[in-house]
Amino acid sequence: xxxxxxxxxxxxxxxxxxxxxxxxxxxxxxxxxxxxxxxxxxxxxxxxxxxxxxxxxxxxxxxxxxxxxxxxxxxxxxxxxxxxxxxxxxxxxxxxxxxxxxxxxxxxxxxxxxxxxxxxxxxxxxxxxxxxxxxxxxxxxxxxxxxxxxxxxxxxxxxxxxxxxxxxxxxxxxxxxxxx
Numbered sequence: 001x002x003x004x005x006x007x008x009x010x011x012x013x014x015x016x017x018x019x020x021x022x023x024x025x026x027x028x029x030x031x032x033x034x035x036x037x038x039x040x041x042x043x044x045x046x047x048x049x050x051x052x053x054x055x056x057x058x059x060x061x062x063x064x065x066x067x068x069x070x071x072x073x074x075x076x077x078x079x080x081x082x083x084x085x086x087x088x089x090x091x092x093x094x095x096x097x098x099x100x101x102x103x104x105x106x107x108x109x110x111x112x113x114x115x116x117x118x119x120x121x122x123x124x125x126x127x128x129x130x131x132x133x134x135x136x137x138x139x140x141x142x143x144x145x146x147x148x149x150x151x152x153x154x155x156x157x158x159x160x161x162x163x164x165x166x167x168x169x170x171x172x173x174x175x176x177x178x179x180x
Contacts, residue, residue: 014142022143028124038110050106054099058118061094062125091122 035051070087073079079087095118096104108114 024127031120031124047106047110050103051110053103054095054107054118055121057095057098057103058091058121059125060098061091062122062129064094065091066129088122088126091126092118095122 038051065087069090070079070083073083073087099107104114107117111117
């Protein structure tokens with residue numbers, strides 16, 4: 001890779017990280033909104049109970065797996081891709097164990113594809129556990145800074161356009177005065 005390409009990639013990485021973070025936040029918000037919508041549509045206390053139970057079970061299972069399996073492997077430097085898959089499967093098995101067969105059946109009726117939901121939820125909880133508050137704050141600060149810069153540029157552009165328009169208007173008034 002030549003030097004120019006490396007500079008371009010280096011410049012794009014922070015922007016891509018920001019976009020990924022913002023996109024991830026959007027997806028989490030979308031999942032939460034959809035979950036709230038499902039709960040509202042069902043308007044069923046039992047369904048809401050199972051939905052909350054499932055979310056709690058996933059969080060407990062992921063935390064349990066992190067404490068009993070993942071953290072030790074990371075400390076030893078042995079947390080490979082294969083071990084990540086193993087940790088994921090352990091978390092999923094623990095979730096199913098916590099929920100029990102009745103809850104899994106009920107959640108299958110609520111969510112449709114319960115396996116897809118639980119897989120996604122495990123990944124979400126893992127992401128939330130891995131993302132320290134500093135990263136969230138940095139992403140928020142970066143977004144606020146970008147918005148501020150965009151506002152400044154827009155304001156400057158509007159001021160320049162307005163400044164250019166005034167002389168044209170003044171020139172027209174001078175022309176009108178001379179013809180009278």
